[in-house]
Amino acid sequence: MHVSTDILTWLAVVLTLGIFSFLWKDNPFYKFCEHLFVGVAAGYTICVTWHNSVYPDLITPLFGQGQLLFSIPLLLGLCYFARFIPRVSWLIRFPMAFVLGWASGVAIPAALQADVLRQVQGTFLTPSIFARWDVFLWALISFVGVVSSILYFFFSREHKGALKLASETGIIFLMVGFGASFGYTVMARMSLLIGRFQFLLRDWLGVIR
Amino acid sequence: MKRNIPLVVCLVMGVSMMVQFFVPHPVSVAYYELTTRWFRIVAAFALVLGTGSLIMYHSDKIQRKRQGWFYSVVTILAFVATAVIGLGWGIKRGTILQDVIFSNILVPLNASMFAILAFYMASAAYRAFRARTKEASLLLIAAFVVMLGMVPLGANLPFRLPALVLLTVGVAVGIYLAVRNQNWRGVLVLGLLWVLLGLAVRFLFAPRFGAVAEQVLSYPNMAAKRAIVLGVALGAVATSLKVILGIERGWLGGGKS
Amino acid sequence: MKFFQTLLRIDRRIIYLVVAGLVMLPLVRPLGLGVTSGPRAQVLFDVIDSLPSGKTVLISVDFDPASMPELYPMMAAVMRHAFARDLKVLICGLWVTGPGLADRALSEIPPEYGKEYGEDVVYLGWKAGVDAVILGMGENIKSVFPVDYQGHPLESLPMMNEVAKLRDIPIAVIFSAGDPGYRDWIRYGQTRYGLRVSAGITAVSAADAYPYLQTGQLTGLLAGMKGGAEYEILVQKSGYSNAYMPAVAAMDSQSLAHVVIMLLVIVGNVAYFATRKRGA
Numbered sequence: 001m002h003v004s005t006d007i008l009t010w011l012a013v014v015l016t017l018g019i020f021s022f023l024w025k026d027n028p029f030y031k032f033c034e035h036l037f038v039g040v041a042a043g044y045t046i047c048v049t050w051h052n053s054v055y056p057d058l059i060t061p062l063f064g065q066g067q068l069l070f071s072i073p074l075l076l077g078l079c080y081f082a083r084f085i086p087r088v089s090w091l092i093r094f095p096m097a098f099v100l101g102w103a104s105g106v107a108i109p110a111a112l113q114a115d116v117l118r119q120v121q122g123t124f125l126t127p128s129i130f131a132r133w134d135v136f137l138w139a140l141i142s143f144v145g146v147v148s149s150i151l152y153f154f155f156s157r158e159h160k161g162a163l164k165l166a167s168e169t170g171i172i173f174l175m176v177g178f179g180a181s182f183g184y185t186v187m188a189r190m191s192l193l194i195g196r197f198q199f200l201l202r203d204w205l206g207v208i209r
Numbered sequence: 210m211k212r213n214i215p216l217v218v219c220l221v222m223g224v225s226m227m228v229q230f231f232v233p234h235p236v237s238v239a240y241y242e243l244t245t246r247w248f249r250i251v252a253a254f255a256l257v258l259g260t261g262s263l264i265m266y267h268s269d270k271i272q273r274k275r276q277g278w279f280y281s282v283v284t285i286l287a288f289v290a291t292a293v294i295g296l297g298w299g300i301k302r303g304t305i306l307q308d309v310i311f312s313n314i315l316v317p318l319n320a321s322m323f324a325i326l327a328f329y330m331a332s333a334a335y336r337a338f339r340a341r342t343k344e345a346s347l348l349l350i351a352a353f354v355v356m357l358g359m360v361p362l363g364a365n366l367p368f369r370l371p372a373l374v375l376l377t378v379g380v381a382v383g384i385y386l387a388v389r390n391q392n393w394r395g396v397l398v399l400g401l402l403w404v405l406l407g408l409a410v411r412f413l414f415a416p417r418f419g420a421v422a423e424q425v426l427s428y429p430n431m432a433a434k435r436a437i438v439l440g441v442a443l444g445a446v447a448t449s450l451k452v453i454l455g456i457e458r459g460w461l462g463g464g465k466s
Numbered sequence: 467m468k469f470f471q472t473l474l475r476i477d478r479r480i481i482y483l484v485v486a487g488l489v490m491l492p493l494v495r496p497l498g499l500g501v502t503s504g505p506r507a508q509v510l511f512d513v514i515d516s517l518p519s520g521k522t523v524l525i526s527v528d529f530d531p532a533s534m535p536e537l538y539p540m541m542a543a544v545m546r547h548a549f550a551r552d553l554k555v556l557i558c559g560l561w562v563t564g565p566g567l568a569d570r571a572l573s574e575i576p577p578e579y580g581k582e583y584g585e586d587v588v589y590l591g592w593k594a595g596v597d598a599v600i601l602g603m604g605e606n607i608k609s610v611f612p613v614d615y616q617g618h619p620l621e622s623l624p625m626m627n628e629v630a631k632l633r634d635i636p637i638a639v640i641f642s643a644g645d646p647g648y649r650d651w652i653r654y655g656q657t658r659y660g661l662r663v664s665a666g667i668t669a670v671s672a673a674d675a676y677p678y679l680q681t682g683q684l685t686g687l688l689a690g691m692k693g694g695a696e697y698e699i700l701v702q703k704s705g706y707s708n709a710y711m712p713a714v715a716a717m718d719s720q721s722l723a724h725v726v727i728m729l730l731v732i733v734g735n736v737a738y739f740a741t742r743k744r745g746a
Contacts, residue, residue, distance in 0.1 A: 008313040012313045012316070019321035040318070045256060046260055048563075049257060052591045070250070073250040080258040081254075090462075092462075096460055097219040100460060107449050116443060119439055149432060149436030153440055173429050177429065179347065180352070184689070185330070186334075186356055186723075188690055189323075190724070192326065193327035194493070198493060198716065201494065245605075249595035249598045250594075320532055320535070323532040328486075331481055331485045332481050336474075339734070349731065434674050
């Protein structure tokens with residue numbers, strides 16, 4: 001065992017154990033760490049936004065290079081802060097209109113192409129699936145799964161008869177999907193814990209190398 | 210005017226960006242590049258706004274001396290200190306922000322916050338995860354297959370024999386209960402299920418857990434997730450159209466003006 | 467019956483201690499279970515391995531420190547692989563907390579292979595706007611990032627003479643912990659500019675990626691810490707790196723952790739049904 005003598009490592013360890021102390025019960029040390037995290041994260045966001053986005057994309061072209069066209073996005077951006085002044089808070093609608101309109105317009109063809117057309121294309125049963133019997137069976141199962149799962153979410157008609165059968169088949173596939181997601185979620189959460197333990201045991205205590 | 214002009218701006222931006230996707234003319238491309246550049250700048254202000262709202266909330270809490278106001282002081286001080294250090298001395302490697310604040314404060318706090326979720330998940334798995342219904346049991350089985358198949362300990366375990374044994378035991382119990390309740394249709398269904406699933410386990414599924422987990426993920430899980438992707442995408446397209454056309458106006462906020 | 471009722475009422479802190487102990491034990495005393503690579507990691511490995519020397523791989527750091535244990539090891543392994551194959555690496559990011567992590571990788575990995583900043587690797591930094599960033603890079607990377615993370619103009623970096631837009635990049639590997647992430651790169655980078663996208667993602671969202679894998683929109687996939695371990699093993703076995711492999715080292719703990727969770731679920735259900743039956 002070789003305990004670290006680096007003060008910054010000890011700082012990280014104290015903060016880690018402070019968060020972990022919540023497992024015993026809520027306590028002032030945990031609350032302090034939690035609020036510290038919120039403040040530091042917000043401050044870090046401001047710094048990165050300024051250095052990476054605002055300064056090179058707005059300040060330099062507008063004030064450094066004299067490109068006056070950039071005064072328009074500057075004004076739009078400043079309108080966001082009208083939110084804090086009740087008398088002119090309606091000004092926030094302008095940047096929101098620009099952002100929402102732009103993002104919605106750009107998203108429609110992209111989502112249709114990537115998430116609808118390509119996905120429908122992938123569901124189709126094509127001649128290539130007849131190459132092997134197991135490929136054919138799995139393709140058929142996938143096709144039935146997609147169709148029945150979509151029909152499960154069709155609530156415009158009462159689930160009776162054929163729709164009920166399809167919907168119940170869809171539930172089976174959805175439960176398998178959610179079970180797979182849960183299995184993977186277990187892996188994810190445990191990985192994060194293992195990562196912290198690796199830090200404590202390797203970087204702090206020197207128990208593992 | 211205070212509502213109509215923003216709606217017109219939204220409509221114009223939305224329609225122009227949709228049309229622009231299909232028009233490769235240099236004017237269209239120049240317009241696209243210009244608006245894309247403006248969007249990045251305005252989006253940065255939105256981030257700052259979010260931070261500003263956070264600071265306003267904590268400042269208000271301190272002013273009104275609400276419960277736990279001392280911790281809000283911690284938040285504000287941490288925010289101011291980080292912002293001053295980062296804005297004044299930079300964010301690159303070798304600066305206090307990167308080497309001290311990010312690496313030894315933000316990283317351990319952020320990572321630990323999510324690491325403790327593992328304990329809550331273990332507790333929830335023990336206390337709340339109950340196979341009360343057929344659907345919940347199916348979910349559990351799929352979860353177990355993926356959990357075992359995705360780690361070295363379980364990936365090479367044989368799948369077929371244990372699966373057949375479990376299937377036979379499960380169906381036998383089901384048939385016993387069905388016979389006791391004189392549910393002959395149930396007996397028939399269970400028998401058919403045993404034959405079909407047995408054949409699938411023997412011939413369709415792979416021999417080892419690792420490969421079976423891959424099959425479960427690649428086919429039934431993929432099918433379910435695709436249905437969700439399709440539904441979400443169509444919903445997003447519909448909502449985007451509603452926003453552009455001014456049918457969805459919640460973002461305008463309340464009030465006559 | 468009393469035994470099962472006691473089991474159901476067990477203090478949650480005992481469960482926490484059991485989990486903590488069983489997760490820590492294999493870290494200190496490895497079980498030696500070994501790790502083998504899976505088909506999805508192999509696909510990505512083969513693609514990067516087959517790229518001609520001098521080509522540029524785009525890496526997007528779309529995660530925060532919370533997802534570091536899962537995503538940082540796989541990002542490091544991919545970077546090591548690229549450098550060992552004499553490929554150039556271009557790094558950018560869509561998450562505001564990503565820059566610090568990318569900066570850390572830059573300080574650790576290129577020096578192992580004698581790679582020079584500006585010639586073999588460039589870090590563009592982070593920009594607000596997600597889809598606007600991807601779409602802008604599709605037309606002209608320099609219009610989105612006039613300077614890199616260090617503040618150098620992109621024109622002054624020799625590597626950027628070969629890469630002007632997304633079409634110049636044979637593959638982008640997106641390390642994402644959620645949204646924004648690989649889906650945005652597929653929607654905006656791939657549909658409009660034909661960008662080939664691969665992903666290293668947290669296990670939480672791994673099951674959701676399979677529809678994109680099946681259609682070929684994703685080329686290979688590294689899912690969670692296991693995916694990272696698979697890629698680390700591939701890179702090591704190919705002789706490209708002898709570095710410490712944190713994801714591989716964690717796999718024994720991962721195995722035991724999964725077994726613990728499964729046992730907890732089984733025991734919880736047995737106790738529940740035993741008490742319910744007797745109570746009824």
